[in-house]
Amino acid sequence: MSRAGPRRAGPVLRAAAACGFLLLLAPLVVVVVVSFSAGAFLAFPPPGLSLRWYAALLANGDMLAALGTSAVLAAMVAALSLALGFPAAYAIVRLNFPGRRLLAGLLVAPLLLPTLVLGLAVLLALQPLGLTATWPGLLIAHLTLAVPFAVRILATAIGAVPAELEAAARTLGASPLRVALRITVPLAAPGALAAAALAFLVSFDETVLSLFLVGPRLTTLPVELFRYAERRTDPLVAALSVLLVLIALAVVLLVERAAGLTKTLSRE
Structure with missing residues (x-):
């Protein structure tokens, strides 16, 4: 038939x-x-x-400095999101322990809150510690948004790894750490790359949380763009917007070519 x-x-x-x-x-x-x-x-x-506004953008020192800050910050957020998200995702998918569903719900909770409320909460938490307008403060704030996305994608990627392969490796004498490093991590690598790319883009594009935490000497590109648009109405804003779209498109195409982002996300 x-x-x-x-x-x-x-x-x-x-x-x-x-x-x-x-x-x-x-x-x-x-x-x-x-x-x-x-x-x-x-x-x-x-x-x-x-091309005058693209030339003006390249000559704008404040914008270029903010671009460098956002790029470095997003790269750090992507790396830490993987380091924190992979163990959490593995525990949610593979382990059976009391409070597993509660842990999964807590990791998704930041995505359910309005960003304005989350930004105010992060500010109230970090201000007594003296972490406002600092790199650690911005890093912690961006991780509160990036880690839930990373955990969601990593949980899907780990869930797609056949549990029988891990069980077979353990019966042959492999330790849990060796199983994770030799079986789970390589097979879930496409999902990890997609999670890192999404965490990078979430951090690079984040505006509301950054508005609560930046200072005169430390600012991100979206915040600098927001401030510039408040003062002036020239096409430099449009030129920078095109640059941001190209950066996001380049990251997505790179991950799609390397790991198949569409297939990885469609498993969810």
Whole structure:
């Protein structure tokens, strides 16, 4: 008995999908066009085309310093999210202990709170410790958002590893640590890479939490962009937005090529 292949989308569904894509991409197209404007103010359509605002962006020391801060901070958040998230995800998926469901719920709890409430709570917790406007304070704040995402993806990746392989390794005399390092970690590596990429992007793009914790000498790129947009309305904002979109796209394409991000996330 032959199985019927997947049904092809009809013209109505295709038209609806095309309209949806256009609706989602239209703002991005406008931002890209405005970023090449030759005018002195945000306007669409632009009065002319020029690269002047990309040159102005490269000459803006505050923006470049904030970009470096955000990149380093996001890389640290990605590494620590893996270091903290992998043991937690393994415990949730593979171990059976009292409070396992409670632990899983607590790890997801930061995602259920409004970011404004979470930012205020982090500020009240870190201010008595003198960690506001410091690297450790920003790192802790961003980890509160990045770790739950990492745990979710890592739990899916670890759950996809056949438990029989781990059991077979243990029956052959391998220690639990050796099983984890030689069996679980290599097979879950694509999921770990996807979790690191998502943690990087979450940290790199985070604005609300950073607004509560930055200072005059330490700021992130989204906060600097927010402050710049409050003072001025020139197309440099659009040029920086295009740069941020390209960075996010580059990270996603790199992970997709290296580990198959779509397949990893579709297992959930």
